[in-house]
Amino acid sequence: MTATEQSQTLVGIGVGRGIAIGRVLRMPDPLPEPATTPSTIGPDSERDRVTAALQATGADIRERGERAGGKAQEVLEAQALMADDPTLRSEIDTRIDNGATAERAVHEAFGGFRDMLVGLGGYMAERAADLDDVAQRIIARLSGVAAPGVPESDEPFVLVARDLAPADTALLDLDKVLALVTSDGGPTSHTAILAREKSITAVVGVVGARELVDGTDVVVNAGSGEVVVAPSADDVARAEQARAAQLNRASVPIGPGQLADGTAVPLLANLGSTDGIEGALAAGAEGVGLFRTEFLFLDAGSSAPTVAAQYAHYSKLLRGFSGKKVVVRALDAGADKPLPFLNDAHEENPALGLRGLRALRAAEQILRDQLTALARAASESDADLWVMAPMVSTVEETRYFVSLARELGIKTAGVMVEVPSSALLADRVLGEADFASIGTNDLTQYTLAADRMLGSVSSFQDPWHPAVLRLVGEVGRAGSAHGKSVGICGEAAADPLLAVVLVGLGATTLSMSPSAIADVRAELRQHTREQAVQLAQAALRADDARGARDAVNSLVAELASS
Amino acid sequence: MPSVDATIASSAGLHARPASIFIDAVKKQSVPVTIAKGDGRPADASSILSLMALGAGKGDVVTLAAEGEGADEALAELKALLETDLDA
Numbered sequence: 001m002t003a004t005e006q007s008q009t010l011v012g013i014g015v016g017r018g019i020a021i022g023r024v025l026r027m028p029d030p031l032p033e034p035a036t037t038p039s040t041i042g043p044d045s046e047r048d049r050v051t052a053a054l055q056a057t058g059a060d061i062r063e064r065g066e067r068a069g070g071k072a073q074e075v076l077e078a079q080a081l082m083a084d085d086p087t088l089r090s091e092i093d094t095r096i097d098n099g100a101t102a103e104r105a106v107h108e109a110f111g112g113f114r115d116m117l118v119g120l121g122g123y124m125a126e127r128a129a130d131l132d133d134v135a136q137r138i139i140a141r142l143s144g145v146a147a148p149g150v151p152e153s154d155e156p157f158v159l160v161a162r163d164l165a166p167a168d169t170a171l172l173d174l175d176k177v178l179a180l181v182t183s184d185g186g187p188t189s190h191t192a193i194l195a196r197e198k199s200i201t202a203v204v205g206v207v208g209a210r211e212l213v214d215g216t217d218v219v220v221n222a223g224s225g226e227v228v229v230a231p232s233a234d235d236v237a238r239a240e241q242a243r244a245a246q247l248n249r250a251s252v253p254i255g256p257g258q259l260a261d262g263t264a265v266p267l268l269a270n271l272g273s274t275d276g277i278e279g280a281l282a283a284g285a286e287g288v289g290l291f292r293t294e295f296l297f298l299d300a301g302s303s304a305p306t307v308a309a310q311y312a313h314y315s316k317l318l319r320g321f322s323g324k325k326v327v328v329r330a331l332d333a334g335a336d337k338p339l340p341f342l343n344d345a346h347e348e349n350p351a352l353g354l355r356g357l358r359a360l361r362a363a364e365q366i367l368r369d370q371l372t373a374l375a376r377a378a379s380e381s382d383a384d385l386w387v388m389a390p391m392v393s394t395v396e397e398t399r400y401f402v403s404l405a406r407e408l409g410i411k412t413a414g415v416m417v418e419v420p421s422s423a424l425l426a427d428r429v430l431g432e433a434d435f436a437s438i439g440t441n442d443l444t445q446y447t448l449a450a451d452r453m454l455g456s457v458s459s460f461q462d463p464w465h466p467a468v469l470r471l472v473g474e475v476g477r478a479g480s481a482h483g484k485s486v487g488i489c490g491e492a493a494a495d496p497l498l499a500v501v502l503v504g505l506g507a508t509t510l511s512m513s514p515s516a517i518a519d520v521r522a523e524l525r526q527h528t529r530e531q532a533v534q535l536a537q538a539a540l541r542a543d544d545a546r547g548a549r550d551a552v553n554s555l556v557a558e559l560a561s562s
Numbered sequence: 563m564p565s566v567d568a569t570i571a572s573s574a575g576l577h578a579r580p581a582s583i584f585i586d587a588v589k590k591q592s593v594p595v596t597i598a599k600g601d602g603r604p605a606d607a608s609s610i611l612s613l614m615a616l617g618a619g620k621g622d623v624v625t626l627a628a629e630g631e632g633a634d635e636a637l638a639e640l641k642a643l644l645e646t647d648l649d650a
């Protein structure tokens with residue numbers, strides 16, 4: 001596509017509100033599995049092809065290793081040894097002698113070793129990805145196509161991919177990436193999470209992104225979820241102007257979160273371990289809105305960590321946030337995050353199974369130990385500890401958790417609202433609990449009946465959906481009636497404009513990855529409480545997530561120009 | 563066939579760097595060398611995939627075997643290598 005062609009606009013789900021202008025570089029798609037059709041050129045020729053491909057691949061990997069140096073070189077050297085492995089070669093030759101093509105023989109021979117490594121588990125199983133990478137490179141060379149993997153370029157680029165795997169992002173030189181555009185993946189995909197963490201402009205789930213080719217100019221606007229292909233000079237000028245305005249705004253000094261009229265909206269951090277304390281404070285977090293405790297339990301091995309071990313961790317956390325609010329979530333595990341001492345039964349549908357508070361209740365001693373450790377740590381600290389139960393779906397469960405927490409010395413006990421039943425009965429749930437915190441990722445999954453982990457339904461996984469927002473509004477109303485705090489601690493709070501809408505729906509605090517705090521702080525300052533309510537109403541009137549986002553964007557523009 | 567037992571000393575077993583160093587040494591020998599763990603089938607010691615498939619960790623005992631001119635020297639040298647912590 002060249003700039004002389006007419007521009008075209010593709011639409012997806014924006015992450016954040018960034019704007020980027022640049023050239024497309026595609027991440028090559030994984031290669032299709034080589035066909036099982038027999039060779040037409042005979043074993044001798046196939047063997048020659050394999051010899052050449054193995055040698056060239058090995059040399060290429062070694063050369064990359066020499067360029068990289070250090071730890072990366074060690075990994076690449078091991079990969080080069082895989083390419084010239086004698087045992088692998090004899091496995092390949094056996095298959096070729098039986099009539100397979102070189103591509104198919106390489107695919108199957110690697111597959112055999114891959115299964116073996118996966119069977120060994122642990123460290124060796126993780127090496128299966130290294131093996132896959134070598135296999136893909138050899139097959140790409142045999143087929144004369146580009147090897148999959150992260151593209152390299154000296155110039156900054158807009159990376160276009162199906163979706164990014166964690167392994168890809170580890171190799172990505174983020175300084176070169178102007179924006180991310182994916183054809184698959186929703187707002188909770190790896191790409192979206194990475195983009196939010198690193199503050200990279202991104203639009204995910206873009207229909208038509210697969211057709212984008214290397215070198216195409218694009219304007220990526222995360223705020224509107226649009227990718228303008230082959231933009232006109234006007235399009236580019238407008239985008240540059242908008243980006244300059246945004247950069248100005250982002251320089252809001254660190255300070256407490258508040259709306260334009262001074263209404264306080266505390267900005268809190270989501271943390272998964274005590275490692276993040278310094279980063280959160282540096283970003284200006286006014287406390288912790290979600291401290292996940294799973295890591296303590298995942299690292300503990302075959303039995304739950306002792307009260308003493310937990311107490312040490314919680315004390316460290318509370319010391320980091322002296323004088324501030326810290327919301328800790330009780331262990332959130334189940335068949336989807338199995339722990340040998342909790343629920344590791346196989347379930348057909350783990351999202352709807354014995355997880356969250358349900359699993360804790362079935363193993364109450366674990367919950368009791370955790371609450372005991374938390375209460376002890378809080379008694380020696382001047383941080384304000386709040387504790388909440390994960391995945392609460394009934395008023396009765398709320399009552400159970402709050403009374404157990406009180407019995408064990410927790411002063412402020414609340415629940416996470418992730419299931420529509422809890423949102424719909426929020427008036428009664430908040431009659432029992434001291435506070436509610438809305439987990440928008442799960443609330444969206446349960447409201448739209450769309451598995452968070454399943455790419456094929458990721459387009460449903462959008463917290464802008466008016467059905468999700470209406471449920472948030474129910475909780476906000478109940479919170480205001482009872483005079484109790486309603487927090488948001490899902491990915492939604494990290495989307496600056498959605499954060500304003502959530503405040504308009506009654507959220508009183510917002511908790512997010514520390515890296516998102518600056519953008520959200522800047523956006524909140526742009527709107528009064530009354531405007532936030534108006535924006536929320538506009539979103540609620542829409543038919544779908546896209547409509548809600550559009551309605552809010554155009555109302556923002558209207559309010560700004562009036 | 564002459565053989566020796568060796569105890570793996572590298573802290574994360576036979577992978578990446580320790581495996582690369584070991585394979586380089588195996589390829590320099592004048593005789594082919596096999597490696598086996600326990601009652602397992604002996605595998606080509608110059609194959610990184612075979613080494614990884616052994617799943618041998620620190621403290622595991624493996625058996626090296628070779629035959630022909632220079633076999634004893636080869637086995638002694640390779641045993642010494644395995645019993646050095648190559649991750650250090």
